[in-house]
Amino acid sequence: MRKLSYLVLVLALVLPLAVPFGVAVAQDDPVVARLKEYNADLPAGYGLITVEDLNIALIENPDIVLVDVRQPEEYAEGHIEGAFNIPLKELAQNLDALPNLDASIVVYCGTGFRSAIGMAALQIIGYSDVKSMKGGFGAWKAAEYPVSTEAVEPERGEAPDVDGDVVNAVDAGLQLIPAGWGAVKAEDLNIEMIENPPEMLIDVRKDAEWEGGYIPGAVHMPLESFMDYTDQLPEAKDANIVVYCAGGHRGNMVATMLRTLGYSSVRNLAGGFTAWANAGYEIEGAPEEAPAAAGEFDAAALFADYLASLPASFNAVFPNKVADYLDEHPDAVIVDVRTPGEYEEGHLAGAINVPLTELTDHLDMLPNLDADMLVYCGTGHRSGMATMAFNLLGYQNAVSAFGGLKAFGDNFELVTDVPEVAAAEAPAIDENVFALVDGYIKSIQPGYFVIKAEDLNIALIENPPFVIDVRTNAEWEKGHIQGAAHWPLREFMNYADEWPEPDTPIVIYSLNNHRSVMAMMILQMMGYTDVRSLGGGVQAWQKMEYPLVTD
Numbered sequence: 001m002r003k004l005s006y007l008v009l010v011l012a013l014v015l016p017l018a019v020p021f022g023v024a025v026a027q028d029d030p031v032v033a034r035l036k037e038y039n040a041d042l043p044a045g046y047g048l049i050t051v052e053d054l055n056i057a058l059i060e061n062p063d064i065v066l067v068d069v070r071q072p073e074e075y076a077e078g079h080i081e082g083a084f085n086i087p088l089k090e091l092a093q094n095l096d097a098l099p100n101l102d103a104s105i106v107v108y109c110g111t112g113f114r115s116a117i118g119m120a121a122l123q124i125i126g127y128s129d130v131k132s133m134k135g136g137f138g139a140w141k142a143a144e145y146p147v148s149t150e151a152v153e154p155e156r157g158e159a160p161d162v163d164g165d166v167v168n169a170v171d172a173g174l175q176l177i178p179a180g181w182g183a184v185k186a187e188d189l190n191i192e193m194i195e196n197p198p199e200m201l202i203d204v205r206k207d208a209e210w211e212g213g214y215i216p217g218a219v220h221m222p223l224e225s226f227m228d229y230t231d232q233l234p235e236a237k238d239a240n241i242v243v244y245c246a247g248g249h250r251g252n253m254v255a256t257m258l259r260t261l262g263y264s265s266v267r268n269l270a271g272g273f274t275a276w277a278n279a280g281y282e283i284e285g286a287p288e289e290a291p292a293a294a295g296e297f298d299a300a301a302l303f304a305d306y307l308a309s310l311p312a313s314f315n316a317v318f319p320n321k322v323a324d325y326l327d328e329h330p331d332a333v334i335v336d337v338r339t340p341g342e343y344e345e346g347h348l349a350g351a352i353n354v355p356l357t358e359l360t361d362h363l364d365m366l367p368n369l370d371a372d373m374l375v376y377c378g379t380g381h382r383s384g385m386a387t388m389a390f391n392l393l394g395y396q397n398a399v400s401a402f403g404g405l406k407a408f409g410d411n412f413e414l415v416t417d418v419p420e421v422a423a424a425e426a427p428a429i430d431e432n433v434f435a436l437v438d439g440y441i442k443s444i445q446p447g448y449f450v451i452k453a454e455d456l457n458i459a460l461i462e463n464p465p466f467v468i469d470v471r472t473n474a475e476w477e478k479g480h481i482q483g484a485a486h487w488p489l490r491e492f493m494n495y496a497d498e499w500p501e502p503d504t505p506i507v508i509y510s511l512n513n514h515r516s517v518m519a520m521m522i523l524q525m526m527g528y529t530d531v532r533s534l535g536g537g538v539q540a541w542q543k544m545e546y547p548l549v550t551d
Helices: 006-018 031-040 052-060 072-077 088-093 113-125 136-142 163-177 186-195 206-211 221-232 249-260 272-278 289-296 299-309 321-328 342-343 356-361 382-394 404-411 430-442 453-462 475-476 491-499 515-524 537-543
Strands: 065-068 105-108 130-133 200-204 241-244 267-269 333-336 373-376 396-403 464-471 508-509 530-535
Touching: 031 113, 031 163, 031 221, 031 530, 052 130, 052 136, 052 342, 052 404, 052 508, 072 321, 088 163, 105 113, 105 136, 105 491, 113 130, 113 163, 130 136, 163 249, 163 537, 186 272, 186 491, 221 249, 241 249, 241 272, 249 267, 267 272, 299 382, 299 430, 299 491, 299 515, 321 404, 356 382, 356 430, 373 382, 382 396, 382 430, 382 515, 430 515, 453 537, 491 515, 508 537, 515 530, 530 537
Parallel strands: 065 105, 105 130, 200 241, 241 267, 333 373, 373 396, 464 508, 508 530
Antiparallel strands: none
8 A cells, every 4th residue: 555656656767857967066166075085985884883882982982072962952851971062053163162183072862863964064074083873862871871961061172174165064054954854754755755756866875785676766876986976966956855875874974965065955764775665665676586585485484483493492501501512512603792892891712793783794704504603792682682583594503692791701701802703605595584684683773672670660550561471381370470461482473363563562571581582583573663572581570579470
């Protein structure tokens, strides 16, 4: 029902062609020259920093400058300790608060959307070490890092010696940000594509991403070479332009470049192509075999087979058995799925770092599907997620170190040496399974879908979620959370007819959180949008002295 009709697709493809192109950007302009320099030297990782890595960085480098680009009223309600407030549209007018072009600066907002714009603006001006905090202040609070309501005034000095034309252009561009900070939702863009298509729809993803499918009517201008395409931009500076990438971050970088060039009606697709695809809207250009295979692919059968094949241990190694496991499997690959910042602080000897949210990007480091693999993180939650992902991809001998370093780390001397890993050819994996797991891994949000016992207790009073207990019958009979549905993990797929609607808030629990993570991932990969796992499971619930019932 939501897909565009054939007629609409034709209109979306034809209408943009009526717009004059190619005469609006003077190549000898100093602003254009600066944008080309910026485009040729993009920051590593597109300038993103996670809340976990920022928290560590602030301990190691207290000179990091934290800039909160939210509105003053948002800042007053709470902010990161030490951060000062410069609202996004006033950023280029307050360079005297950022006097050093080489200063380490982290920009953040509420979700990471505005901060990407602020980061790009400062980078274009000439600041060489600016990052945007992924997930914004919401992610920082979810991770329970310290916050403050005490306002901080920046130490002002002399603004840096930079090109005034560039600063003025960036400032003017920030004033051009449309209402809603230039974000357009997938559902709204879909309606526009039917009723009033944008004059230019720009896909700034990489070639490989574009080749996997794109929004009908889009033109491909990869971020890495965007300034090479200025001759294809509309002549009219008020042309209606929509930009998108995979998730929204790169789109905001390009949107900022376009506004700096003077384009006054530029918006960025919130959630990017991922949001568009997840909403089920029309996609063009994907390889013919991919959609057909995806349509025939039975994910439910995959999960049923997986659960049926799980050993008695559910692929977990208990803390007191980690040393025994390593003795019995001397050639095991040890995979640390924490963030790079956590890994650098200390890890098991020989462990390689494959962060959970990048897992599917580094399979060339793990070429053998038959290899024994010990996966660990800080507490066992992320390693449980990674282990199931590995298992689904075909790494049947991957196991999770239950409890993580918090539980067994004292039994090992942690090291900071980084082992050399020679990349090899990634193993052959079923395309449908890889697409399913890869899409999930890249959708993981800050906080890793954990809910604490105290927060669930409050939610059960104020706005009860649908609660699922995936423990065995014997465990259930000893006591369970009142109102919970009992669907033992091994039989979980048998209860699919009883699952609630996909947008229902759901909390899953087990004894700790290893089995609940598996059920959580299944529901999420089946399209459920609000599923969390009870951190620490029933054990954490009982530790808080919350009640269990037996009726």
